[in-house]
Amino acid sequence: MDEAQLFAHACEELRHSLPDLNLAGLEWAAYHIDRAEAATRTGQMPDDAQIIAEGNIVTAWPTKLALAPRLAQRILQLLPPPAHAGGPVQGPAPPLARAPWETAQWRPAC
Numbered sequence: 001m002d003e004a005q006l007f008a009h010a011c012e013e014l015r016h017s018l019p020d021l022n023l024a025g026l027e028w029a030a031y032h033i034d035r036a037e038a039a040t041r042t043g044q045m046p047d048d049a050q051i052i053a054e055g056n057i058v059t060a061w062p063t064k065l066a067l068a069p070r071l072a073q074r075i076l077q078l079l080p081p082p083a084h085a086g087g088p089v090q091g092p093a094p095p096l097a098r099a100p101w102e103t104a105q106w107r108p109a110c
Contacts, residue, residue, distance in 0.1 A: 003030055011110040029104030037061045053078055 001009060007028070014021060038050035038061050049071035050061045060075060062068040 006030055007107070007109065014110070023110045026109040027106045028109050029101065029106045031100045031104060037063055049074065051075065051078070 007030070010028070011023075014023065038046055038052065040046055046061070046063045049063055049067040051071070051074055052059045058075060058078060060071055062071045
């Protein structure tokens with residue numbers, strides 16, 4: 001759906017599902033996300049977190065955020081034990097992208 005179709009559909013769903021909800025003053029925005037997940041033999045969405053280890057590179061997809069802790073445990077099992085018991089690596093913090101809701105074009109709903 002394009003953005004106009006998506007908003008019209010969402011409006012219709014809200015009115016159908018929550019007919020007493022006052023939509024006055026409601027604003028919303030949308031943004032496109034390309035999903036990234038491991039391919040499966042059947043072409044279906046993976047049903048578990050996916051890990052591919054190739055040499056010293058580990059590629060991981062939690063598939064669902066609820067599976068992120070499981071994914072972290074599985075990655076830790078792949079890694080060798082730490083070489084030293086030092087603290088965290090110090091260095092400059094990496095730059096962070098702005099959150100989608102900070103850059104979105106908010107529009108009146110319905």
